Amino acid sequence: MKKSQNICDLKSCFLCKNTLKEWHPAISANKVNLKVKKGEVIFKEGDPVTGIYFVNSGSVKVYKKWDKDKELIVRFAREGSLFGHRGLGVGGTYPISAAALEPTIVCYVDVAFFEASIKVNSDFTYQLLMFLTEELKQSERKMRNLAHMSVKGRVAEALISLQNQFGVTADGFINIDLSRQDLSSYAGATYETVFRMMNELVSEKLISLSGKSIRLVNREELLKLAQDIVFL
């Protein structure tokens, strides 16, 4: 990670954009910009918490390790999103790890300053509250899916979720360059099983592949696969 000279403008920070016009200059004065290379780890589980981060450009995976070579990707943080906030509160160490998926610029805010801001700016805190609630909902949904949904369903869900988050390129492929390993970690299964399910999805013409790129061909059917059995 390399400190960058140019100031992170937080132009797209979901929290700042809406509610923090007056907070914004303060954060600008109290932060440091970091340039992170693709694959570089920003912090990892067990590291002492020193601050929280905003993604200025690029994208970051937030994950929890299991083995030396097994992990679960908990979420992605894109431009404007914050991460590292799980380090707040008791413990004093990050419960998760974060690494850049592409060349990324993050801005770093000291935790003391962040906590102080929370206590002062109730609008910001409210936004943060809503953000956490939403994350919690997603998280519990995913928990339930990991417990009861088949891997195929989880792959379908993961793909739809990726497309929702990252959109598509001009030729209709999901606009993120994710390794198959990372895709597996996101779906919460082994590489091999995910690979098999991807093959099935291809032969069922629900998705199509071009190298590492993935296109959702039959979104309807994918949704069915990924769908909650809501009432039954």
Place this chain on the structure above:
Amino acid sequence: MKKSQNICDLKSCFLCKNTLKEWHPAISANKVNLKVKKGEVIFKEGDPVTGIYFVNSGSVKVYKKWDKDKELIVRFAREGSLFGHRGLGVGGTYPISAAALEPTIVCYVDVAFFEASIKVNSDFTYQLLMFLTEELKQSERKMRNLAHMSVKGRVAEALISLQNQFGVTADGFINIDLSRQDLSSYAGATYETVFRMMNELVSEKLISLSGKSIRLVNREELLKLAQDIVFL
């Protein structure tokens, strides 16, 4: 559910006790007490959000349905804890269900009043923030475990977690009357598999059973089974 005459005193509400001495009377004026029978559902996924709840006495399971007869218990709410807060924010419907595990008294606070309070009382909001962060951490830990830990490990973890939450009776049994079905839903596996794992744990002398009651005999070994492989 039956409205109760006697006023819920919130004597043990973790949020109120510490930070809300002045907020407390206000909430007392704006709430309704409900008596809930064992097994009774307080709200379920998809129900429109009307308020949030505090447990005054008893205990509640918070769960997410999958099939007609499959669910995942996300957490338990005990005396003093709040639930239903996942209904805050967008959506307008509860993403989870809640049911009483024993005869329980909950107090219900109108969502509009709750949201207003959040915006006004920054101390309370801060406490809530910390609570959500902690829930999120737990939730992500459990996610990771569901993805990578064996059922046996999850059962061990579930049992330890139950003992931590509900304590033990005079004769050393976990102080909660939970059906085997619910235990399975908490561990995130089928009844049969959990049953087998319990048998293994008994024959390995890590736990002992007496009817439905469970005693942790060798906490050390259980912890090892449930433990994160932290660094590796």
Place this chain on the structure above:
DNA sequence: CGTAAATAATGACATTTATCATGTAATAAT
């Protein structure tokens, strides 16, 4: 540009976990 290292593809096999079937015990309803 060429070589090492990482990532990906793929089949064979092992293990775990879920499903099904059946019987019993406990609980609730009439």
Place this chain on the structure above:
DNA sequence: ATTATTACATGATAAATGTCATTATTTACG
């Protein structure tokens, strides 16, 4: 008290998923 219903116990079996081994392909980098 009697019956119906629900929870619990248990083995047999099937299905899903993970592990391992091997080869191909891409990427990183000196």
